Structures are given as structure tokens and as C-alpha cells.
Amino acid sequence: MRALIVYESMYGNTRLVAEAIGRGLAPAEVILVPTNQAAGVDLSQVDLLVVGGPTHVHGMSRPSTRQGAIDAAITPQHTLHLEADAAGSGVREWLASLNGLACRAAAFDTRQEGPILLTGHAAKSISKNLLAAGADVIADATSFLVNKSIALVPGEVRRAEAWGTMLRERSAPGPQHPFTGAITTA
Numbered sequence: 353m354r355a356l357i358v359y360e361s362m363y364g365n366t367r368l369v370a371e372a373i374g375r376g377l378a379p380a381e382v383i384l385v386p387t388n389q390a391a392g393v394d395l396s397q398v399d400l401l402v403v404g405g406p407t408h409v410h411g412m413s414r415p416s417t418r419q420g421a422i423d424a425a426i427t428p429q430h431t432l433h434l435e436a437d438a439a440g441s442g443v444r445e446w447l448a449s450l451n452g453l454a455c456r457a458a459a460f461d462t463r464q465e466g467p468i469l470l471t472g473h474a475a476k477s478i479s480k481n482l483l484a485a486g487a488d489v490i491a492d493a494t495s496f497l498v499n500k501s502i503a504l505v506p507g508e509v510r511r512a513e514a515w516g517t518m519l520r521e522r523s524a525p526g527p528q529h530p531f532t533g534a535i536t537t538a
């Protein structure tokens with residue numbers, strides 16, 4: 353099985369989750385690509401497409417929220433590490449370029465700890481966009497949580513690895529697992 357993980361990450365948390373999902377997908381062949389390098393990637397040979405990004409203002413990032421994240425990281429008082437791939441387009445723009453997908457797919461996000469009604473969640477929109485582009489969405493959109501220090505909550509990396517393994521198992525030939533629209537958190 354060939355899996356492609358396309359992710360957006362400003363501060364590294366979503367990248368860490370994407371990498372953990374990739375480890376969980378092994379021994380499948382896994383390729384990780386940040387969204388700002390994903391334009392033109394050939395999806396025709398991909399069996400499973402996993403797409404994730406940070407939750408910004410209750411949903412997928414926009415150019416203005418990404419600029420806000422960059423501005424926050426370059427203030428003199430900052431303690432935030434800005435990813436090398438932070439500049440450029442995000443998940444929203446990349447998803448808008450897709451159509452005619454013929455693969456299985458799943459969506460995830462990172463977001464702050466707390467009730468989803470207060471935080472919002474990008475993964476549900478990502479999942480809807482994957483469905484609209486023709487993908488066979490095989491898992492509920494899933495959030496991985498960060499704390500107030502903008503670091504992954506303990507246990508989330510392990511949960512991401514397990515989620516990747518679950519995706520690999522669901523991608524094996526056999527019964528389908530219909531998308532329910534639910535959001536799964538810890």
C-alpha cells in the first residue's frame with residue numbers, strides 16, 4: 353500500500369503528528385509532504401491520502417491566520433519555533449485544487465485542549481473537502497491536542513501512531529468503513 357500524508361504546520365505540532373501517523377502506517381510505503389510542496393504531486397498511484405493541519409480560528413487556516421502565526425513567532429518575546437515550511441499555502445488552498453480523487457482518505461487536525469464547541473476543529477472541514485473531491489473517507493475526522501504551551505499533550509504522539517495503524521488496517525482489502533462525520537479526540 354502506498355500512503356501520502358499531506359500536512360500543514362506552523363509550529364511543528366501537526367508535523368509531529370503527521371510523522372507519528374506515518375510510523376503507525378508502516379510497513380506501508382509512506383510519503384510525507386508539507387502543503388507548500390504538495391502542488392503537482394501525482395495522486396494517481398496513492399492508495400491512502402491522509403491530510404492534516406492546525407485549527408486556526410475554529411477551522412482550516414487562511415493566509416491571514418498563517419501570517420498571524422508567523423507574526424507571533426517573530427516577536428522579540430517569542431518562544432515559538434517557526435517551521436521551515438510555514439510560509440506558503442496551506443491545507444485549505446491545496447484541497448481546493450483537488451478533484452477526481454480515486455483513493456481512500458482520512459483527515460486530522462491539531463487544536464487546543466478543551467471542549468470542541470469552544471476550540472473548533474479543522475479536520476471536519478478537511479474531511480468534507482476530501483469527500484467532495486471524490487475520496488473514499490475511511491475514518492472519522494480526528495483531533496490531536498496541544499496544551500497552553502503549544503506542545504502536544506502527553507500521549508498524543510502514541511495515539512497518532514495508533515491512528516495510523518488503524519488507517520492501514522482499514523485500507524486493507526475488505527469491508528468498507530463509512531464516514532460518520534464524528535470527531536474523535538482523546
Ligand SMILES: Cc1cc2nc3c(=O)[nH]c(=O)nc-3n(C[C@H](O)[C@H](O)[C@H](O)COP(=O)(O)O)c2cc1C
Pocket residue numbers: 360361362363364365366367405406407408409410411417418420421462463464465470471472498502
Ligand atoms: C492564528 C491561530 C489561530 C488559532 N486558532 C485556534 C482555534 O480556533 N482553536 C484551537 O483549538 N486552536 C487554535 N490555535 C492553536 C493551534 O491550532 C494549535 O497550536 C496547533 O497545534 C498548531 O499546530 P502547528 O504547531 O502544527 O502549527 C490557533 C493558532 C494560531 C496560530
